[in-house]
Amino acid sequence: MTIAHPTRPGSALWVSAHARRGSFNERLFQEGVDALSSRYDVATTDLYAQGFDPVLDDRDLGDLAARPGNIAQLAGESYAAGQLPADVRAEQAKLAAAELLVLQFPLWWYGPPAILKGWFDRVLTAGFAYGDQDPDLGVPRRYGDGGLLGRRALVVVTAGEDAASIGPRGISGDLESLLFPVTHGVLWYVGIDVLDLHVVHDADALGADGVQREVARLRERLRTLDAEPVRRFRRLRDGDYRGTRALRADLLPGRTDVGIHEVDERPGA
Known part of the structure; x- marks a missing residue:
């Protein structure tokens, strides 16, 4: 069984992964959910507050735990078989109902916290999020297709560095590339369209005025979110990777950056 479309139009799921109560991230979480609730029925997952266990292990296998x-x-x-643990089933139900997914987290060691990675590991199971074949093309329904097709995702990330250090030539690497495993390798892989990142730079150094500015910026972003275009990653089924999982040699020859997997329709591109 796969979930082809959201079960409740106008529904959203906001997943937050920050360990501290009273933090700037918690403020963004509260303000963001409040702003989004004017147009969506918003379910929430606060991974640390819920005590979500991120470790995929034998308890996720039901009666199959002893099978190699x-x-x-x-x-x-x-x-x-309907044997997943209750905490995983609850998260899958919230995600299945949502047409919009918001993932919010601080950038830790240039990626999301481990608890969010564990949420991906345990919740995005085969059969629910991916795993079947395109009946017409005979290729897996992945990368722009799959069990969670029909949804959009917004990634909200706070970073302790400025835009230069995690920019295209930054010493810490380009943030778009650092989060490619999330935007493309997780979300796009299971068919979820991805919106542009919402990044808060220098999050550790914000004073009271800075916090208010970033809260207002997030609320404004959410107010106009429905009109935003999604990023145009290349779909596996369209033939750009025909015969292999590498991009065809005639497309953007000589380039090896992760940007080659996104279709650029700007004039002159």
Whole structure:
């Protein structure tokens, strides 16, 4: 069984991954949910507050725990048998109902906190988020297709560095590339369209005025979110990777950056 479309139009799921109560991230979480609630029925997941266990292990396999094999495949079979743990089933139900997913987290060691990675590991199971074949093309329904097709996602990330140090030539690497495993390798992989990142730079150094400015900027972004275009990553089914999982040699020859996997329709591009 796969979930082809959101089950409740006008619904959203906001997933927050920050460990501290009273933090700037918690303020953004509260303000963001409040702003979005004017147009969406918003469900929330506060991973630390819920005590979500990020470790994928035998409890996710139900009666299959003793069987040898690939743990991700076995978790998919556990999903199909209705044997996933209650905490995972609850998260899948919220995600299945939502047409908009917001992922909010601080940038820790140039990626999301481990608890959010564990949410991906345990919640995005085979059978629920991916795993079947395109009946017409005979290719997996992945990268622009899949079990969560029909949804959009906004990634809200706070970073302790400025825009230069995590920019295209920054010493810490380009943030778009650092978060490519999330935007493309997780969200786009299971069919979720991705909006431009919402980044708060120098988050550790914001004073009271800065906090108010960033709260207002997030609320304004959410107010106009429905009119935003999604990023145009290349779809697996369209033939740009025909015969292999590498981009065809005639497309953007000589380039090896992650930007080659996004279609650029700007004049002259």
